[in-house]
Amino acid sequence: MNEMMQVEMTVNGRVRSFDVAVNHTLLEVLRDDIGLTGTKECCVVGECGACTVLIDGVPMNSCLMLAVEADGADVLTVEGLATDGHLDRLQQAFLEQGAAQCGFCIPGQLMSAHALLQRNPHPTIDDINEALAGNLCRCAGYQQISAAIMSSAEGAGR
Amino acid sequence: MKVDNIGAPAQRLGGIDRVTGHQRYVADLPIADTLHAKLVALDCAHARILSIDTSVAEKVPGVVFVMTADDLPTPMPRFGPQYQDRPVIAEGTTNYHGEPVAAVVAETKDAAEEAATLVKVEFEELPAIFTVEAALDPAAELIQDPSIRRPGPFTETNILTEYHFGWGDVDAMDADMVVEHTYAWPMQTHFAIEPHGYIAAPDGDGIIVWSSIQHPYQLQKTVATVLGMPLSKVRVIAPDPGGGFGGKQHPKLEPLVAFMAMRAGRPVRLILSLEEAFQGVRRAGTEVKVRMGLKSDGTLVFQDYVNRFLIGAYGDTGDRISAKASFLSAGPYRTPAVRIVSQAILSHTTPTHPYRGFGIPQVTWARESCLDEAAIALGIDRLEIRLHNLVRYGEEHVPGDTPADGDWAQTVRKAAEEIHWGTPLPPGQGRGIAIGVKSGPTTGLSYATVRFLADASVMVFSGTSDMGQGARTIFAQIAAEELGVSLDRVAVVMGDTAVVPYDQQTSASRSSVLMGNAVLDACRDIQRKIRAMAARLHDVEEAEITVDRGVVHLPDAELPIVDVLKAGLGRMGGEVVGNGEARKEAFPDHPLGGTALFFEFNCTACDVAVDPETGEVTILRHVTVGDVGLALNPVQVTGQDEGAAIMGIGHALMEHLILDDKGRTRNLGAIDYRIPTSLDLPGELHSFSIENADGPGPYGIKGISEGSLLCTAPAVAGAVRDATGAVVRRLPLSPENVWRAMKEKT
Numbered sequence: 030m031n032e033m034m035q036v037e038m039t040v041n042g043r044v045r046s047f048d049v050a051v052n053h054t055l056l057e058v059l060r061d062d063i064g065l066t067g068t069k070e071c072c073v074v075g076e077c078g079a080c081t082v083l084i085d086g087v088p089m090n091s092c093l094m095l096a097v098e099a100d101g102a103d104v105l106t107v108e109g110l111a112t113d114g115h116l117d118r119l120q121q122a123f124l125e126q127g128a129a130q131c132g133f134c135i136p137g138q139l140m141s142a143h144a145l146l147q148r149n150p151h152p153t154i155d156d157i158n159e160a161l162a163g164n165l166c167r168c169a170g171y172q173q174i175s176a177a178i179m180s181s182a183e184g185a186g187r
Numbered sequence: 188m189k190v191d192n193i194g195a196p197a198q199r200l201g202g203i204d205r206v207t208g209h210q211r212y213v214a215d216l217p218i219a220d221t222l223h224a225k226l227v228a229l230d231c232a233h234a235r236i237l238s239i240d241t242s243v244a245e246k247v248p249g250v251v252f253v254m255t256a257d258d259l260p261t262p263m264p265r266f267g268p269q270y271q272d273r274p275v276i277a278e279g280t281t282n283y284h285g286e287p288v289a290a291v292v293a294e295t296k297d298a299a300e301e302a303a304t305l306v307k308v309e310f311e312e313l314p315a316i317f318t319v320e321a322a323l324d325p326a327a328e329l330i331q332d333p334s335i336r337r338p339g340p341f342t343e344t345n346i347l348t349e350y351h352f353g354w355g356d357v358d359a360m361d362a363d364m365v366v367e368h369t370y371a372w373p374m375q376t377h378f379a380i381e382p383h384g385y386i387a388a389p390d391g392d393g394i395i396v397w398s399s400i401q402h403p404y405q406l407q408k409t410v411a412t413v414l415g416m417p418l419s420k421v422r423v424i425a426p427d428p429g430g431g432f433g434g435k436q437h438p439k440l441e442p443l444v445a446f447m448a449m450r451a452g453r454p455v456r457l458i459l460s461l462e463e464a465f466q467g468v469r470r471a472g473t474e475v476k477v478r479m480g481l482k483s484d485g486t487l488v489f490q491d492y493v494n495r496f497l498i499g500a501y502g503d504t505g506d507r508i509s510a511k512a513s514f515l516s517a518g519p520y521r522t523p524a525v526r527i528v529s530q531a532i533l534s535h536t537t538p539t540h541p542y543r544g545f546g547i548p549q550v551t552w553a554r555e556s557c558l559d560e561a562a563i564a565l566g567i568d569r570l571e572i573r574l575h576n577l578v579r580y581g582e583e584h585v586p587g588d589t590p591a592d593g594d595w596a597q598t599v600r601k602a603a604e605e606i607h608w609g610t611p612l613p614p615g616q617g618r619g620i621a622i623g624v625k626s627g628p629t630t631g632l633s634y635a636t637v638r639f640l641a642d643a644s645v646m647v648f649s650g651t652s653d654m655g656q657g658a659r660t661i662f663a664q665i666a667a668e669e670l671g672v673s674l675d676r677v678a679v680v681m682g683d684t685a686v687v688p689y690d691q692q693t694s695a696s697r698s699s700v701l702m703g704n705a706v707l708d709a710c711r712d713i714q715r716k717i718r719a720m721a722a723r724l725h726d727v728e729e730a731e732i733t734v735d736r737g738v739v740h741l742p743d744a745e746l747p748i749v750d751v752l753k754a755g756l757g758r759m760g761g762e763v764v765g766n767g768e769a770r771k772e773a774f775p776d777h778p779l780g781g782t783a784l785f786f787e788f789n790c791t792a793c794d795v796a797v798d799p800e801t802g803e804v805t806i807l808r809h810v811t812v813g814d815v816g817l818a819l820n821p822v823q824v825t826g827q828d829e830g831a832a833i834m835g836i837g838h839a840l841m842e843h844l845i846l847d848d849k850g851r852t853r854n855l856g857a858i859d860y861r862i863p864t865s866l867d868l869p870g871e872l873h874s875f876s877i878e879n880a881d882g883p884g885p886y887g888i889k890g891i892s893e894g895s896l897l898c899t900a901p902a903v904a905g906a907v908r909d910a911t912g913a914v915v916r917r918l919p920l921s922p923e924n925v926w927r928a929m930k931e932k933t
Binding site: 031052060064066067069070072108116126127135139158164166167170172174175 | 196202204205206207208211214215297378428430458460656825827829831856858863866872
């Protein structure tokens with residue numbers, strides 16, 4: 030049996046206290062223990078960005094972080110972006126710009142974009158391409174993604 | 188209500204789930220009581236298996252069993268889309284790096300992973316064959332035992348198939364100049380961000396298989412065959428794949444997972460790691476030798492090809508890729524004599540799988556690069572030599588095949604105009620242009636069912652897979668248009684063989700055309716029934732009524748179709764069901780078994796800068812123009828077109844599977860393999876569509892999802908040569924390869 034440890038973390042605004050296996054990553058715990066499968070698994074070595082979540086507002090590859098390391102943290106996943114069933118501006122912009130094609134990388138893209146806009150409400154295209162360079166998209170909808178972030182940022186200034 | 192859905196930038200059906208994290212891919216499905224599987228493979232390309240000891244692995248708490256070839260029926264069930272040569276699991280030997288020899292089934296993922304490291308395999312590594320040269324050596328080991336080959340002249344060689352295509356007499360042609368070169372394209376992998384995933388579960392006296400597959404009906408047939416079940420007992424559920432690019436077309440590990448689930452009597456799930464996905468599917472590496480004969484004015488007089496496709500250890504689709512791509516080697520150019528020899532060559536490597544472009548990028552790389560060399564040698568402009576030889580609308584470029592189905596010169600001129608062809612560039616920069624053409628499907632069969640419900644909402648049932656190309660949205664737009672309802676009242680159901688009617692496959696950019704026509708046909712079936720309703724309700728002859736795009740035209744009135752539906756159904760309610768079918772018939776005498784349903788035609792042009800110190804290529808401006816017939820959904824067309832262009836840039840500049848001296852793949856991972864990121868985009872990327880509504884699909888559409896990667900590599904290489912004088916004939920155009928070519932030049 031895996032050694033277990035109790036952790037407490039805030040996930041999408043809700044405080045949760047539960048036992049996790051000490052060898053499980055935050056990605057595994059989010060997907061397999063909590064059932065939040067919006068965060069995606071691809072490379073599991075921090076190279077593709079599909080599993081990006083925000084830890085205390087900072088984008089992290091959840092495959093590289095043990096769940097016990099997130100003890101006490103504030104975790105935001107893609108499921109936490111919409112409020113009361115309403116899409117946030119960034120999600121809406123992704124839809125309008127056609128940024129989501131197959132969609133598999135999109136949760137990670139959204140989380141990196143969300144973090145970028147939190148720290149830089151009016152990014153340039155270069156800022157966006159730099160901030161999202163760790164989020165691979167094989168549909169290669171990069172231009173639609175950056176257009177969505179730009180339009181969302183402009184909206185933020187209204 | 189008249190609606191106008193055609194040409195509208197309708198938002199993607201399924202888009203909301205994709206931006207909220209609620210879209211469920213295979214790995215996200217919550218299926219109770221599921222066991223977890225982990226594969227065991229050897230770290231070598233080719234080996235004789237001496238023994239497999241599972242005893243230690245089976246003692247790991249939670250392990251249910253370890254499956255090896257000994258646990259499967261005798262003879263080993265084999266399967267494949269063209270050749271039934273791929274074993275469910277390796278038996279006796281392994282024939283490519285990563286081929287599974289055993290699989291652990293356990294209560295938890297942790298237990299399965301731990302036990303997989305404890306399966307002891309004794310094996311003898313054997314010399315592997317992984318180059319064209321080694322495979323064709325008369326002394327080479329036979330990669331496939333002749334007993335699993337179809338009898339033929341090549342059974343005792345490593346050539347799986349060889350084709351001869353062409354017309355005219357190349358040897359009799361009188362050319363002013365002959366250019367001859369060989370162009371190499373490396374093996375590449377698809378790298379869908381969703382690794383392949385499979386789940387199987389016994390279901391009464393049948394089975395359910397969930398898979399990220401592109402062709403659910405082909406999987407149904409494969410599983411039914413290996414398990415000896417009727418099709419009706421095999422239910423395939425195929426959630427939208429997280430990217431396919433051809434890599435998820437055909438069954439691979441589903442038969443193994445099905446056998447494990449039957450043995451366990453419980454659901455079994457196998458989600459591949461990215462490394463396993465890399466080892467599961469790849470594109471054929473090719474060596475294409477071209478001889479081109481021209482008149483001094485640039486007129487092509489012959490083209491002569493020897494195309495060698497290095498496919499893998501099992502046939503998969505390697506034969507079809509080599510044949511279909513080679514058939515169009517000579518491209519869209521009027522050429523009096525053409526000779527093509529095409530070989531699919533077996534090797535101890537991952538079986539070649541379809542990959543966006545289906546072999547056309549490889550032959551196009553050779554043809555367009557060679558044409559550039561000819562133009563430069565003759566002192567003719569590279570754009571002009573293409574326009575000079577390009578077939579006109581309706582003219583055959585391959586005798587006996589479908590003639591040019593578009594004004595292709597219009598596409599080429601548009602690309603030239605948008606790249607400002609003929610205007611000067613600063614020193615160190617260069618410009619390139621190339622043309623790609625690919626046959627759409629040569630056969631096809633799609634059925635669709637459309638249900639017009641009592642509240643005038645619509646359900647479309649289709650066996651197409653929506654892997655990002657946006658097929659759902661397209662079908663919804665067609666149904667909304669034909670039945671006069673708003674798009675938000677249309678649901679599209681896909682990916683369940685127990686629910687949706689048969690579709691041959693999702694490939695070759697066929698779905699908007701073939702399945703689109705089936706959906707249109709189903710809507711027309713509903714319109715006929717509505718017409719009969721209207722005749723009954725209004726006491727008018729049916730012949731006096733027409734139904735068109737949501738409107739019922741009576742002799743003295745026009746009614747919205749929904750009014751007739753509601754009145755016709757009456758108090759009992761119910762629904763009107765339409766069935767549709769679209770076929771592309773085979774032509775047995777055609778070398779490919781059928782003519783092209785349509786062509787994807789693209790012209791790509793770009794400006795590059797090359798770092799003289801490092802050989803690094805920067806694409807400053809990239810223009811892609813496709814003849815799409817009609818952009819039914821312009822946002823989706825742009826997304827697919829730009830996406831294919833960027834993928835093509837990856838293939839041109841960076842992507843290649845690297846094998847070591849024993850045939851093992853050394854770059855099994857995102858960073859080591861390298862695909863384009865947001866930092867690898869061209870300075871400017873512009874996608875344009877030529878729309879003359881002249882395609883065979885609904886409203887004149889053609890397939891579009893592959894066009895803009897067909898000729899990317901020769902356009903970029905042409906620009907690199909224009910900038911530096913350096914000629915690269917072996918992809919990728921990596922800094923190292925470009926730097927070496929620059930040094931060789933001086």
